[in-house]
Amino acid sequence: MxxxxxxxxxxxxxGVGAAAAGALVGALALQSGSGAAQLLxxxxxxxxxxxxxxxxxxxxxxxxxxxxxxxxxxxEEVPLFIAAKQHHARKGFEVIGIGIDNAAxxxxxxxxxxxxxxxxxxxxxxxxxxxxxxxxxxxLPYTVLLDRNGAIAHRKLGAFRKEELERVLAGLLG
Numbered sequence: 001m002x003x004x005x006x007x008x009x010x011x012x013x014x015g016v017g018a019a020a021a022g023a024l025v026g027a028l029a030l031q032s033g034s035g036a037a038q039l040l041x042x043x044x045x046x047x048x049x050x051x052x053x054x055x056x057x058x059x060x061x062x063x064x065x066x067x068x069x070x071x072x073x074x075x076e077e078v079p080l081f082i083a084a085k086q087h088h089a090r091k092g093f094e095v096i097g098i099g100i101d102n103a104a105x106x107x108x109x110x111x112x113x114x115x116x117x118x119x120x121x122x123x124x125x126x127x128x129x130x131x132x133x134x135x136x137x138x139x140l141p142y143t144v145l146l147d148r149n150g151a152i153a154h155r156k157l158g159a160f161r162k163e164e165l166e167r168v169l170a171g172l173l174g
Contacts, residue, residue: 034152035132039064039144042129044098044120047107052120054096055150061088061172062146063095063165066122066130069105073159074141078113080162084169085117091173092148098122100140147172 067074
């Protein structure tokens with residue numbers, strides 16, 4: 001191989017490597033600025049009192065739904081998430097309900113409505129997390145959809161409608 005051609009191939013390889021590294025660093029920087037890293041590493045208790053992190057579900061498309069038992073629009077959304085979880089679970093879709101309420105009320109609610117997805121219990125600190133995630137008012141319900149890599153793919157303040165959720169999931173689940 002001629003020295004000029006070899007040098008060109010080496011430079012091309014270095015350039016491709018640098019571009020890949022830049023893309024990775026850029027994606028991580030965007031993710032950290034979006035609040036996704038804080039969400040994935042946040043710790044919440046499940047209904048049995050065990051600490052859980054959303055990182056446990058990495059690799060799946062996640063709907064992280066902040067809600068409360070006293071929030072009327074949140075309650076409208078619950079049947080939608082139950083149906084979406086049932087319909088899309090085999091494609092790698094998971095719903096995580098992050099209740100800003102006490103564990104007893106959330107547990108009673110889950111039993112009454114036969115919730116088929118993971119419920120976690122958050123305290124008032126979750127409002128600050130929601131603000132970092134793009135919800136400056138800290139209002140409920142608030143849903144953040146994460147792609148399989150843990151990056152924020154969609155945010156929704158207020159209750160989802162079926163058509164809207166299905167449209168977003170179609171793009172994420174392929």
